[in-house]
Amino acid sequence: MISVQAEAFDPGVEHARLARACPQAGAIASFVGLVRPASAGDSVNLLELEHHPTFTLKVIEAIAADCRARFELLGLAIVHRYGSLEPGEPIVFVATAAPHRRAALDAVDYLMDRLKTEAPFWKREHGPGGARWIEARPEDHSDRARWEGRS
Amino acid sequence: MTPPPDVTSVFALRDWLGRDDPALRDALCAPTVRIAVNDELVLADAPLSAEDEIAFMPPVSGG
Numbered sequence: 405m406i407s408v409q410a411e412a413f414d415p416g417v418e419h420a421r422l423a424r425a426c427p428q429a430g431a432i433a434s435f436v437g438l439v440r441p442a443s444a445g446d447s448v449n450l451l452e453l454e455h456h457p458t459f460t461l462k463v464i465e466a467i468a469a470d471c472r473a474r475f476e477l478l479g480l481a482i483v484h485r486y487g488s489l490e491p492g493e494p495i496v497f498v499a500t501a502a503p504h505r506r507a508a509l510d511a512v513d514y515l516m517d518r519l520k521t522e523a524p525f526w527k528r529e530h531g532p533g534g535a536r537w538i539e540a541r542p543e544d545h546s547d548r549a550r551w552e553g554r555s
Numbered sequence: 556m557t558p559p560p561d562v563t564s565v566f567a568l569r570d571w572l573g574r575d576d577p578a579l580r581d582a583l584c585a586p587t588v589r590i591a592v593n594d595e596l597v598l599a600d601a602p603l604s605a606e607d608e609i610a611f612m613p614p615v616s617g618g
Contacts (some may be wrong), residue, residue, distance in 0.1 A: 437618075458611060459594045464618075484618055496618055519618035527616035540617040 406433040406468055416495045416555040417441045418483055426479040426501035433508035434499035435516055443529055443538075448491055450530040467518045475511040477502050482515065486525065505548050514551055521548040522548035565590055565599045568609060587614050 405421065410440075415436045423432055426446040439451045464482060471480060483497040498515045502508040520540060562571050573580020582588070590597050591610040603609065 456591075457613070459591050459610060459612075462594050481565055498615075516618075522615070523618035524612060524615050526613065538616045539614055544617060551592050 406461065406464055406482045408464065408484050410485065410501045411504070413454050413483050413494060413497065415494055418481055418497050419420060419499055419500065422481045422501055428503070429476040429478050429501035429508075430503045431505040432499060432501045432532055433505070433512045434497065434521065435512050436494050437496040437516075439489045439491045439495050446529075447531060448529045448531050450460050451489045451491075451495070452528040452530065453486040453489065453495070454526040454528075456524050463483040463522060464519070467515065467522065468544045470518070471500075471505075471511050474534075475500070475502065476504075477506045477507060477511055480511065480515070482519075484519070484525070492539075496536055503538065516546045517544070517551060563603055565592070565603065565609065568603060569599070583611050585613075588612065602604050611617065 405425075410514070419434055421431065423429065426432070440448060449550065451470060464484065468480060468482060471477070479501040481497065481499045485493075485495050491503050496519065497517075498512050498519070500508045500511040500515070505526055521544050528535050529538055558568060558571050564567050569580060569583045573583060586597075589594055589612045590599060590601070591612065592603065592607050594608075
């Protein structure tokens, strides 16, 4: 299940949904990303995320397809929010179900590395000093590069 | 938005959109801006036809 949505979500509910959909799974791994309360030393009051109404979902679906081709999975779930979010709110949820843990854990890591660098979201942090647009960090790109040329 | 019939490529569309606004034209032509036509990434020489949906996208922040 892949969803790009404005509405808040409950990671526990999403996790349970994937578990129900994959009764043959021996492992489910998951990751929840939260809006950080501070960035580069400044506090963040609000994170604004813009997306593209169709292209964003399409890119995420392509990343998910690559992930399914790369790892032995029984299922995966990606939920990503857009709109205005407050610090502490879940912004992204990724979970994978597999027969064994290694594929599930690696697939979550892979999905997050690709989402962090490629998913078409535009983020603006609002803090006491005003608002600023955010770009992916160099570490995000080096994390993403770890998967190049690996089978 | 309906450009005139002689706008048949992304190149021409950028020129038409920015015809009265050099700053907008420069922004659309920035090398970091990615272009999608009907949700497929393309280069600026891509042809356009009626009903196409074109998106100019600045560098993404990521998920």
